[in-house]
Amino acid sequence: MIYKIVKKSKKSKARLGLLNTAHGKVRTPFFMPIATKASIKSLTVKEVKKLGAEMILSNTYYNYLKPGKNIFKKFKGLHNFMQSSLPILTDSGGYQVFSLANLVKIKGDNIEFKSHLNGSKHILNPKKVIDIQVALNSDIIMVLDECVGLPIDKDNALLALKRTTRWAKISLDYKNKLNKENKIINKQLIFAIIQGANYKDLRLRSSKELVNMNFDGYAIGGLAVGESNDIMYKVLDYTIPTLPENKPRYLMGVGYPENIIEAVKKGIDMFDCVIPTREARHGKLYLKIKNNLNGNFYKTININNSKFKNDKSSINNTSLKDYSKAYLHHLFKINEPLSLRLATINNLEFYLTLMKDIRKDIKDNRL
Amino acid sequence: MIYKIVKKSKKSKARLGLLNTAHGKVRTPFFMPIATKASIKSLTVKEVKKLGAEMILSNTYYNYLKPGKNIFKKFKGLHNFMQSSLPILTDSGGYQVFSLANLVKIKGDNIEFKSHLNGSKHILNPKKVIDIQVALNSDIIMVLDECVGLPIDKDNALLALKRTTRWAKISLDYKNKLNKENKIINKQLIFAIIQGANYKDLRLRSSKELVNMNFDGYAIGGLAVGESNDIMYKVLDYTIPTLPENKPRYLMGVGYPENIIEAVKKGIDMFDCVIPTREARHGKLYLKIKNNLNGNFYKTININNSKFKNDKSSINNTSLKDYSKAYLHHLFKINEPLSLRLATINNLEFYLTLMKDIRKDIKDNRL
Numbered sequence: 150m151i152y153k154i155v156k157k158s159k160k161s162k163a164r165l166g167l168l169n170t171a172h173g174k175v176r177t178p179f180f181m182p183i184a185t186k187a188s189i190k191s192l193t194v195k196e197v198k199k200l201g202a203e204m205i206l207s208n209t210y211y212n213y214l215k216p217g218k219n220i221f222k223k224f225k226g227l228h229n230f231m232q233s234s235l236p237i238l239t240d241s242g243g244y245q246v247f248s249l250a251n252l253v254k255i256k257g258d259n260i261e262f263k264s265h266l267n268g269s270k271h272i273l274n275p276k277k278v279i280d281i282q283v284a285l286n287s288d289i290i291m292v293l294d295e296c297v298g299l300p301i302d303k304d305n306a307l308l309a310l311k312r313t314t315r316w317a318k319i320s321l322d323y324k325n326k327l328n329k330e331n332k333i334i335n336k337q338l339i340f341a342i343i344q345g346a347n348y349k350d351l352r353l354r355s356s357k358e359l360v361n362m363n364f365d366g367y368a369i370g371g372l373a374v375g376e377s378n379d380i381m382y383k384v385l386d387y388t389i390p391t392l393p394e395n396k397p398r399y400l401m402g403v404g405y406p407e408n409i410i411e412a413v414k415k416g417i418d419m420f421d422c423v424i425p426t427r428e429a430r431h432g433k434l435y436l437k438i439k440n441n442l443n444g445n446f447y448k449t450i451n452i453n454n455s456k457f458k459n460d461k462s463s464i465n466n467t468s469l470k471d472y473s474k475a476y477l478h479h480l481f482k483i484n485e486p487l488s489l490r491l492a493t494i495n496n497l498e499f500y501l502t503l504m505k506d507i508r509k510d511i512k513d514n515r516l
Numbered sequence: 517m518i519y520k521i522v523k524k525s526k527k528s529k530a531r532l533g534l535l536n537t538a539h540g541k542v543r544t545p546f547f548m549p550i551a552t553k554a555s556i557k558s559l560t561v562k563e564v565k566k567l568g569a570e571m572i573l574s575n576t577y578y579n580y581l582k583p584g585k586n587i588f589k590k591f592k593g594l595h596n597f598m599q600s601s602l603p604i605l606t607d608s609g610g611y612q613v614f615s616l617a618n619l620v621k622i623k624g625d626n627i628e629f630k631s632h633l634n635g636s637k638h639i640l641n642p643k644k645v646i647d648i649q650v651a652l653n654s655d656i657i658m659v660l661d662e663c664v665g666l667p668i669d670k671d672n673a674l675l676a677l678k679r680t681t682r683w684a685k686i687s688l689d690y691k692n693k694l695n696k697e698n699k700i701i702n703k704q705l706i707f708a709i710i711q712g713a714n715y716k717d718l719r720l721r722s723s724k725e726l727v728n729m730n731f732d733g734y735a736i737g738g739l740a741v742g743e744s745n746d747i748m749y750k751v752l753d754y755t756i757p758t759l760p761e762n763k764p765r766y767l768m769g770v771g772y773p774e775n776i777i778e779a780v781k782k783g784i785d786m787f788d789c790v791i792p793t794r795e796a797r798h799g800k801l802y803l804k805i806k807n808n809l810n811g812n813f814y815k816t817i818n819i820n821n822s823k824f825k826n827d828k829s830s831i832n833n834t835s836l837k838d839y840s841k842a843y844l845h846h847l848f849k850i851n852e853p854l855s856l857r858l859a860t861i862n863n864l865e866f867y868l869t870l871m872k873d874i875r876k877d878i879k880d881n882r883l
Contacts, residue, residue, distance in 0.1 A: 187846065191558065191853040216825065216846045223826055224842070232838050458583065459590055471599045475591070479554065479583045486558040486856055 151338060151365050152177075152397045159514040161414035162389070163507075168366075168397050168418075170204070170236040170288035171335035172228065177397060177418035178511075180409070180504045181206040181238060182497050183426055186215070187231045190426050191490040192497070194233040200468065200494065201501030204288070205235050206421045209281050210242025210249070213273075214264050218284045225334065226286025238421070239287035240401075241278050241342075243294040244370075258316065260293075275319040283324075283333055291368065292320035294342040299376045306346035314358045317341045321362055338365040340399060346371060347380050349387050356391040366397040366419075373402040373422075382411060389416045406435070406447055406503055413507055414516065420504075425496035430489055432481045435499040436465060442506055442516065447499070452477050452492065464491065468498050518705060518732050519544075519764045526881040528781035529756070530874075535733075535764050535785070537571070537603040537655035538702035539595065544764060544785035545878075547776070547871045548573040548605060549864050550793055553582070554598045557793050558857040559864070561600040567835065567861065568868030571655070572602050573788045576648050577609025577616070580640070581631050585651045592701070593653025605788070606654035607768075608645050608709075610661040611737075622662075625683065642686040650691075650700055658735065659687035661709040666743045673713035681725045684708045688729055705732035707766060713738060714747050716754050723758040733764040733786075740769040740789070749778060756783045773802070773814055773870055780874055781883065787871075792863035797856055799848045802866040803832060809873055809883065814866070819844050819859065831858065835865050 156165040166177040182189050182197050185208045189197050194205065207227055216230075224230040227237055247253060250262035250271075259274045278293040293316050295309040324339050341359040345351030359367065369388055372381050385400070392398055399419035400412050409420055425435065432452040439446040450457070452474060460474040469491060480488035510516035523532040533544040549556050549564050552575045556564050561572065574594060583597075591597040594604055614620060617629035617638075625641045645660040660683050662676040691706050708726040712718030726734065736755055739748050752767070759765055766786035767779050776787055792802065799819040806813040817824070819841060827841040836858060847855035877883035 186850050186852060187843075188850075188852040188854045191857055193854070215850055216842070220826065220842065220846070224828065224840075230840070230843055230846075232843070459587065461591065473591075473597070475583070475587065476554075476597055476599070479587070479597075483553050483555075483582055485553060485555040486853060487555045487560065489853055490558055490857070 152395060154395065156512060158511045158516060161516060162416040163413045163511045163516055164416065164418065165508060165511050166397065166418055170338065172234070172236040172288050173203075175203045175236055176508060178409075178413045178504060178507055179203050179419060180500050181419070181421040182501075183421060183423055184231065184233075184237075186211045187227060189497075190430065190493050191486070192493060194231060194235055196494075197497060198235055200498045201505060202235060202497070204238060205233060206238050206240060207231075207285070207287070208240045208242060208245060209278055209285070209291075210240075210245035210273075212239075212285060213242065213281050214266055214271075218281050221284040221286070226284070228286060236288035237285075238289035239282050239285050239291060241282075241291040241293045242273065243342075244296045244402075246273060247296060255312070258319065275316040276323045279320055279323050279327070283327060283337065286335055286337070288335075288338060289366070290324065290337050290339045292317045292339065292341055294344060294370055296342075296344065296371050296374075297346060298374050299346060299371070299380070301346050303346075303348055303351070306344075306348055306351055310344050310351050310355050313342065313344045314355065317359055317364075318362060321364065340364055340366040340368050340397075342368045342370040342401070343388060344371050347376065347384055352384060352388045353391055356388055360391065360393060364396075366399060367392050368399040368401050369417075370401050372400065373404050373408075378408065378411075381408070382415070385412060385415045385417070392416075406500070409503065410442060410507065410516070413511070422500075425500045426493055429492035429496045432488070432492060434464070434492060435496050437499065437502070442503075442510060453481050454478075465495055465498070467502075468494055519762060521762065523879060525781075525878045525883060528883060529783040530780045530878045530883055531783065531785065532875055532878050533764065533785055537705065539601070539603040539655050540570075542570045542603060543875060545776075545780045545871060545874055546570050546786060547867050548786070548788040549868075550788060550790055551598065551600075551604075553578045554594060556864075557797065557860050558853070559860060561598060561602055563861075564864060565602055567865045568872060569602060569864070571605060572600060573605050573607060574598075574652070574654070575607045575609060575612060576645055576652070576658075577607075577612035577640075579606075579652060580609065580648050581633055581638075585648050588651040588653070593651070595653065603655035604652075605656035606649050606652050606658060608649075608658040608660045609640065610709075611663045613640060614663060622679070625686065642683040643690045646687055646690050646694070650694060650704065653702055653704070655702075655705060656733070657691065657704050657706045659684045659706065659708055661711060661737055663709075663711065663738050663741075664713060665741050666713060666738070666747070668713050670713075670715055670718070673711075673715055673718055677711050677718050677722050680709065680711045681722065684726055684731075685729060688731065707731055707733040707735050707764075709735045709737040709768070710755060711738050714743065714751055719751060719755045720758055723755055727758065727760060731763070733766060734759050735766040735768050736784075737768050739767065740771050740775075745775065745778075748775070749782070752779060752782045752784070773867070776870065777809060777874065777883070780878070789867075792867045793860055796859035796863045799855070799859060801831070801859060802863050804866065804869070809870075809877055820848050821845075832862055832865070834869075835861055
């Protein structure tokens with residue numbers, strides 16, 4: 150069985166589950182640290198695992214451009230290349246190609262674009278994106294989708310939705326064909342991505358069309374693109390009930406700790422977000438201030454603030470208890486590379502501990 | 517006893533020793549990884565210790581400018597601030613103030629300068645440099661010296677020598693005074709720095725004057741400033757015999773592995789150099805190719821070279837045996853921060869293993 154629900158909360162729609170991947174079982178709800186370019190900022194996968202990660206995310210678009218598909222064929226996948234003993238989900242790159250690449254044109258099912266790195270011309274399409282992810286040997290393949298920003302008018306949202314549905318069908322059929330031809334080494338799962346912006350009828354249509362195709366799991370895309378929490382939560386409220394109970398649900402690119410808790414309560418099982426690693430780079434630290442998840446259970450500090458110059462207190466009480474805020478302040482002020490590393494460790498540990506706490510609270514019907 | 521010679525090689529003037537510091541005994545000959553600004557590039561002291569370091573080096577000039585002496589007073593020293601369980605030697609900053617600062621003027625015993633960071637005006641003098649190092653609570657204090665480049669005419673070399681001698685006397689007297697007044701918490705050792713460029717009579721004079729003052733150890737400064745190996749070795753050949761047998765000898769800022777081996781054979785006990793950490797930043801890796809120290813026992817590679825793009829072989833056979841050269845090549849090509857970390861680990865481990873091998877070879881009279 151791919152996904153098994155172990156327990157449902159009596160207090161909300163939250164659930165505990167076990168997701169079975171080629172590289173091991175993962176407990177849901179979980180959060181994936183981001184290794185966009187086959188590397189988590191200044192940390193090895195071994196180190197991220199120690200902090201509590203059970204799965205990581207990498208990106209098809211970036212890995213396709215550099216180091217390129219052939220490297221992954223040679224290494225028999227991303228796990229060997231980056232030395233990951235953890236399962237890996239690879240994002241399809243749909244979001245990146247539309248937001249990063251230049252001169253993007255859609256012709257039929259082909260996306261023509263120029264690399265944001267060196268201007269070289271490329272074409273991606275649903276099958277090619279599957280081929281790349283088969284070479285990456287990721288545990289979860291995401292289908293190519295068209296992710297639109299918010300707000301967007303309904304006509305364009307519908308166009309993107311139709312394309313996303315068509316591409317999902319092409320992707321699934323092609324992946325099944327490769328499976329039959331024994332061209333896929335490991336069991337690779339494949340997830341579809343529900344689009345439809347913030348139009349209820351479009352979301353329901355997208356969900357219905359994709360659920361009918363019977364994917365291994367379902368992602369909700371096109372959120373966390375600058376909209377308010379209200380809009381995001383409303384979309385979740387009408388979309389999640391349309392998803393099959395017994396399949397994993399993945400909310401892409403979300404979010405702040407309170408967004409994650411809220412989405413878990415609504416029945417989401419999987420998360421990824423750049424926040425902990427990106428904000429670490431700027432010295433924003435996530436710190437627990439309570440032993441439970443009620444109310445304001447955490448705070449953020451900007452370690453660059455001069456008030457930390459003489460602060461002898463520990464960065465946190467766990468992995469960085471030996472190091473003072475004053476020391477980390479100093480490292481940021483002089484741009485020492487250790488600053489990024491310590492801040493990233495702090496933030497990832499915060500997010501991964503949050504997920505542990507969430508799982509415990511679901512178990513105890515507190516969430 | 518501050519320094520104890522444990523064994524003299526039967527094959528050269530190399531010696532094995534034990535240097536007693538406030539933070540533990542250190543086996544000579546040793547190499548100090550550089551934590552100029554209270555941080556080793558992307559590594560904690562705990563990690564550097566695991567790679568084999570027994571002592572590290574930090575810098576008075578940098579720490580004085582940022583984070584400043586008061587922080588170190590508050591933390592009761594650099595060890596607490598940066599969490600170093602290893603002994604620390606602090607360079608006096610003489611070299612840095614003359615090479616980095618702006619509008620440097622010497623008036624009497626005061627060096628007036630503007631910070632290279634923000635142009636702020638400062639004065640350093642021998643006593644102030646001791647005060648800062650007392651605040652840093654370093655295990656070995658280096659006296660303020662005037663380090664001149666090579667080549668230099670004899671008149672100017674003599675001027676710098678005279679100043680260095682006068683400043684050494686002021687430093688030692690002042691440090692003894694502080695000791696008597698119980699203003700120094702731990703046992704801090706104090707080393708003098710022999711100058712004199714490549715003029716034999718000046719080097720002998722500098723050595724004689726400083727040895728007469730009875731310091732805890734002696735450094736040879738003003739080398740590794742761009743001169744040939746021949747000049748460096750010649751200076752060592754006539755300077756080392758003038759140094760007391762029973763005190764540690766420190767060759768500052770040297771150097772390549774072959775320079776270190778040669779200097780050990782001539783009787784040097786202590787080394788520091790930016791090479792392993794600085795060259796790591798540019799992707800230059802030091803790799804052992806033999807199990808002994810004869811002939812070409814190592815090679816360097818530039819991991820940026822495209823020939824490593826598909827190289828599945830391990831970076832090294834020790835700490836980084838799990839990671840391929842192709843992966844590190846990829847990390848450098850996309851500027852991932854993990855690249856600096858892995859390369860620094862490789863190079864520091866190479867240098868620290870070199871010192872272990874050197875000590876073993878002295879023990880067995882092979883070097």
